[in-house]
Amino acid sequence: MGKHLDAARAHFGRDTGGFLEGGRYALVHxxxxxxxxxxxxxxxxxxxxxxxxxxxxxxxxxxxxxVSEKHHKILVIADAGRDTAGLAPSGELRRDVAMHVIGALGLITLRRSDQIGMVFGDARGCVDIPLRRGETHVERMLHRFVQHTTEVPARSDVLEQLDWVARHHRHPMLIFVVSDEPDVGDRLSEVLRPLATLHDVMWAMVSDMPVISSVEDDQAGYDVADGRVVFSGAELGPAVLDAYRRAELDRRQRLSEFMAAHGVPHALIGGSRQIRMALTEMTEVYGRAG
Structure with missing residues (x-):
C-alpha cells in the first residue's frame, strides 16, 4: 500500500468487515x-x-x-481549506486526522469493491475526483487532498463543496462529509436539505483544540482562519472560561439536534485513535436505515 493508506491503516486497523452493510442506496446488481x-x-x-x-x-x-452482492458508490466531501491547519484535541494537525478518516473509508471500499470519489476544496472552489475502485485510485485521491491542504489553502468553506455536489451529482450515493463542526444556520440548512433527500449523508467532524484551555494557561494562540490573536486563559480569567465552556456545550447541542433533524448520522473526532469507533457508530445507524 501507499504511505497515506498505510498511515490510515495504522490508526484504523486491518479489519474492515461489517462496515457499510445495508443502507437505502446500496447498489445491487x-x-x-x-x-x-x-x-x-x-x-x-x-x-x-x-x-x-x-x-x-x-x-x-x-x-x-x-454479482448480486451489494456495492456502494461513495462520495467523500472534504474541507481542504485553511482550517485544516489547526490542531485537533489529540495534538495532531486536523488535516492529518481528516486524511486518516478518508483513508479509513478507502480501506473499507477496497474489501467491498465499492466505488469511491471525492470533492474537496476551499472557499475558492472544488476539485472533483471521479468515482473509481482500487488501491492506486484511493492513494492518489489521498495524495491530492494532502497536497492541497499543505500548499497555502484559502479560507475554509465546506458549504461551497456541499453546494457543488448538490448541483452536479444527481444520482443517489452514500455521501461522507469530512470537515470541522459547521455553523448551524439557514445556509447550511438550504444546502444540506436537498443532499439528505437524494443521498445518504454521514458527517465526520474533526473537532478543534479548545480556544481556551484553563486559567493556568498563559500562552496566547491564534486563529488559523484569519491569524487573529486568541487570548490565553490566564488573561481572560475564570468567568470568561466558564462562559466559553457553556457556549460550546450549547453550540454542540444545537448542532447535534440540527443533524438529527436532517437525518444525518454524525460524530465528533478529536484524534486519529477515535476514527474506528466514530465510523462504527455512524455506519451502524446507516445500516439500520436499509
Missing part, C-alpha cells in the same frame, strides 16, 4: 446469482461458496463472489 470473481474468505461467509480448486492453487482460502 439485478441479475441472478451469476459468478463474478473471487475474494478472500472472511469469518461469516457461507462455506458453501468457497472455491476449493482456487484455494488449493493459491494457498489462500478464496470465496466465490456473485
Amino acid at each position: 439485478t441479475r441472478s446469482l451469476e459468478f463474478d470473481d473471487l475474494r478472500p474468505y472472511v469469518p461469516g461467509d457461507d462455506v458453501r461458496d468457497i472455491d476449493w480448486k482456487a484455494t488449493a492453487r493459491s494457498g489462500h482460502t478464496l470465496i466465490k463472489r456473485f
